[in-house]
Structure formats: structure tokens, C-alpha cells
Amino acid sequence: MDELMKNTFAVHVVAASASVALGTTIIYPLDSLTVLKQVGSTTRKQLAVGQVLARVRAISGYSGLYGGLGWLIVGRTFGLGARFGVYEILTAFYKDGREYSYVDVSEALMAGFAAGMVESLVSSPFEIIKLRAQVASASRLLHSSSIAEKSSVSPLISSLLPRYSMNMMSMSNSICILSTLTTKHENLVSALREYPWMMTGSGRPPAVSNVRKPSDIIALEGWRGLWRGLRSGVFRDSIFGGIFFSSWQFLHNAMINWKAVGMDPIPRGDEDVGPLSPLAVSIAAGVSGSIAGAASHCFDTAKSRSQCTVIPKYISMERKLLKWRKPGTRLERLTGIHPADRNLLLNGIRLRTVHCGLASFVVVGSYFLAIDLLAAD
Incomplete structure (x- = not known):
């Protein structure tokens, strides 16, 4: 039994890692365009996708769209592992003692909030290195x-x-x-x-393009620099996780009820209905990812623009000693949004909506495909 559990765990780990790597690689150019559009636009000049693509092609070629891919794959693997792991642990407490294993939409929402917070803490250091590599691909480096x-x-x-x-x-x-x-x-x-x-x-x-390696960030900005923009990142991932899992649970319940129509005898629980097709589950995940990406986009823009700012650790020390107060309203200070970015928070929302939806669809779909292939072996 222990050997079977070990093999099952290894199969799921391999399948999850492969699906995350595949989904991240396929959708990564959209992520690069979204980030560069977010950090490159100003209130006076909004960059178009064509302008961003032309600049990357002129400076780094099309390969520049994949700058920082390795860091994101590693961070996304740990981040998604933390997100789904925390969600499964919390929902296990919800389902404990119930006759039929089910999770309400409200319970999925709260568990998703907590899972998103943990994901943000885990993936933040990898994201800042990834983002600065993306910015470097569209910037002329000074030697x-x-x-x-x-x-x-x-x-x-x-x-x-x-x-x-x-x-x-x-x-x-x-x-x-x-x-x-x-x-x-x-x-x-x-x-x-x-x-x-x-x-x-x-x-x-x-320039931010010259401070993109982990050693450079730590030497100039300190260890805390790896978690720059953490407040907006926590709000972004919490909202994304809560809406993603609650939407996915709602669609899952709807598909289960649709499948149960006309069954004789009438099923008493989800287990009696049977599993849904992998394609239906993948489509539900894609739709949920698009909704969650659109809902959390404002905080994603705030975090991207914050990570694109280089603040030496001695300036941070001076601000702390002088009790420097951050600009903006109380809500903006709480969520990590800079007041100068108020008119830019929705910049690139279409790209990120498509990016999150396709990424969720590919990751979930490839995960089920990998499970089938590994289980068959």
C-alpha cells in the first residue's frame, strides 16, 4: 500500500510539473507582452501591443519574448503547488464528516483566498527576476x-x-x-x-535592465527587494485564487447537475454521477482563469510597476529612519498601489484575461493527459 501511494504521488508530481512547464512555455509570449505594456505605458502615452512587439523584435528579436522563462517555470511550479496544495488541505476540512464529499462555492472562495496568499509569498522572488529579464529584452543595456x-x-x-x-x-x-x-x-x-x-x-x-540578476538585486536592494510589491501581489493572488476556485466549483456543480439530468435512478451525490470529461474540466478551468485574471488585473499592474522600480537599500533605510509616509490614500497604501498609477491599472487587461484563460486551460488539460499517459504505463 505504501509503495502504491508513493508511486501515485510521484505520478501526480511529474504530471503537474510537466503541465506547468508546458502551459507556461506556450503562453509565455502573451505574458511578456502584457508585462511590457503595463510597465512601459504612461498616463500621457499608452503603448499598443504592436509597438511593444516591434520594440522587442528590434532589440532582442523574437527570442526576447521568452526572456526569464526558466525563472517563471520554477516559480510557477512552486506557486501552483502551494496554491492547489493549500486549497486541497482546506477543502478536506470542509468535506470532513459529510456524507457526500462536496464543497460549496463560498467555501471554495475562502479557501482560494488563503491559497492565493501562500502562492504570492512563494512565487514573488521568481516573478521579479522574470519581470526584469522581460524588461531587459525591450531595453538597450548600458555596459x-x-x-x-x-x-x-x-x-x-x-x-x-x-x-x-x-x-x-x-x-x-x-x-x-x-x-x-x-x-x-x-x-x-x-x-x-x-x-x-x-x-x-x-x-x-x-536602470532596471541592469539590475536583473538575483545577486544584483540582493546587493543593491537587499533581500527584501526580492519581495518588492508583495502587498499588491498578495491582493492579486488572493483575489485570483478565490474567484478561480469559486468559479470552477460553480461550473463543476452546473456540469454535474446537467449530467445528472435524466439518470435513473436519480443520483444522491456527485460520486453517483461519475467523473466529468477532461475536456469539460479544462474548459471550466479556462473560463474560471479568464474571470479571475480580469478581476485581479489592477493589482497585477500595480505589482509589475512596483517590481520595475529600483530602490537601493540605503534609500529604504533612510525612509524608515525618517518615518517616510507612502503617498496615496489609505486604501492605496494598504494594497500597494502608487497614486501615479491610478489611470494605468486597467492597462493590458485584455491580454492578461486571454493569457490567464489559455494558461489555465492548457495546464489543466495537459495535467489530465499526463496522468492518463503515466497511469497507462
């Missing part, structure tokens, strides 16, 4: 040699802020304003460069 030619950076700044570009005009204008040094100091400019607040306040942080 470190060209940056060194434009600015003179002291050894202390170079070690604390890698790839940091000093703004010499701001440095010159800041002399005698933010310093406690005497104006008769023998080398005032060099001394000011050693000041932490001058390193962050007078300079310009690196």
Missing part, C-alpha cells in the same frame, strides 16, 4: 565601461552600490547644503562622496 566613462565613483560607493552612476551636476549643486563639513576642507567633493545620503540622494539608481 559598465560606458557608465564608468560618464561618472567618477569612489571605491566606497562602488562597493556599496554596484552599477551606480553618480550625477555630478547634482553633486556640485549639493555642496555646502547637506554636509556638516567645513567649506575650507581640502577636498570637499571627495569627502562628500563618502556620505551615504549623498550616495543615494545625489545620484541616479541603475
Whole structure:
């Protein structure tokens, strides 16, 4: 019995991993276009899909649409595993003690909320690396040699802020304003460069396309930088998980009732009706994914734009010491939405709706197909 359970668990793990990898790879270009449209648009200029595609093709070629694919596959595998694992555990408590195993739509909604929160915590570090790889595919990268030619950076700044570009005009204008040094100091400019607040306040942080590796993010932004945009991400994944599972449960109940029509004798529970076809379940998952993607899109845009911002850890430290208050209303601060992004929250909603629907359909459909193939062996 133990050997059978081990084999069954291994079959489901292999099938789930293969389906996630296949679904992510097939739908990934849509995800890249959605992200680049979200982070590249401004209130004055909304990018079209054709403009985004033309820019990626000109800079990186069509292969640029697959930048960061490996990171997303790993993050999606762990994230979906956490989402469905938490959901199954919670719904098992709901079904415990009932004569027939069933889950109400409201119960699926609450379990989906909790599952989405866990998924966000697990997948956030992989998403920021993926997003910055996507942005790099549409950005012209500056080499470190060209940056060194434009600015003179002291050894202390170079070690604390890698790839940091000093703004010499701001440095010159800041002399005698933010310093406690005497104006008769023998080398005032060099001394000011050693000041932490001058390193962050007078300079310009690196472009997001130059801070895309995990080591770069940790060195410049700290470990907390891997979870940038966590608030909006938690709201996004919670809403997505709740609506996805509740919609899927509602469609599942509707298909079960439709299948039970005309059966003799009348079935007393779902087990008496029998399993649904894999195609019907996949279509229900696709429809649920589209609805959930549209409902959570505002928070997805907020998270993408937040992850596309480079904030050195010393600026974060200064803000914490100065008790800097985040801009926006109380709701915006709670959900992690920047007030400057209010008019951009719905940008790319059509692409993400199609992307989430197709991804859910492919992942669920390929999962059932893989289960059938592995079980047959």
C-alpha cells in the first residue's frame, strides 16, 4: 500500500510539473507582452501591443519574448503547488464528516483566498527576476565601461552600490547644503562622496535592465527587494485564487447537475454521477482563469510597476529612519498601489484575461493527459 501511494504521488508530481512547464512555455509570449505594456505605458502615452512587439523584435528579436522563462517555470511550479496544495488541505476540512464529499462555492472562495496568499509569498522572488529579464529584452543595456566613462565613483560607493552612476551636476549643486563639513576642507567633493545620503540622494539608481540578476538585486536592494510589491501581489493572488476556485466549483456543480439530468435512478451525490470529461474540466478551468485574471488585473499592474522600480537599500533605510509616509490614500497604501498609477491599472487587461484563460486551460488539460499517459504505463 505504501509503495502504491508513493508511486501515485510521484505520478501526480511529474504530471503537474510537466503541465506547468508546458502551459507556461506556450503562453509565455502573451505574458511578456502584457508585462511590457503595463510597465512601459504612461498616463500621457499608452503603448499598443504592436509597438511593444516591434520594440522587442528590434532589440532582442523574437527570442526576447521568452526572456526569464526558466525563472517563471520554477516559480510557477512552486506557486501552483502551494496554491492547489493549500486549497486541497482546506477543502478536506470542509468535506470532513459529510456524507457526500462536496464543497460549496463560498467555501471554495475562502479557501482560494488563503491559497492565493501562500502562492504570492512563494512565487514573488521568481516573478521579479522574470519581470526584469522581460524588461531587459525591450531595453538597450548600458555596459559598465560606458557608465564608468560618464561618472567618477569612489571605491566606497562602488562597493556599496554596484552599477551606480553618480550625477555630478547634482553633486556640485549639493555642496555646502547637506554636509556638516567645513567649506575650507581640502577636498570637499571627495569627502562628500563618502556620505551615504549623498550616495543615494545625489545620484541616479541603475536602470532596471541592469539590475536583473538575483545577486544584483540582493546587493543593491537587499533581500527584501526580492519581495518588492508583495502587498499588491498578495491582493492579486488572493483575489485570483478565490474567484478561480469559486468559479470552477460553480461550473463543476452546473456540469454535474446537467449530467445528472435524466439518470435513473436519480443520483444522491456527485460520486453517483461519475467523473466529468477532461475536456469539460479544462474548459471550466479556462473560463474560471479568464474571470479571475480580469478581476485581479489592477493589482497585477500595480505589482509589475512596483517590481520595475529600483530602490537601493540605503534609500529604504533612510525612509524608515525618517518615518517616510507612502503617498496615496489609505486604501492605496494598504494594497500597494502608487497614486501615479491610478489611470494605468486597467492597462493590458485584455491580454492578461486571454493569457490567464489559455494558461489555465492548457495546464489543466495537459495535467489530465499526463496522468492518463503515466497511469497507462
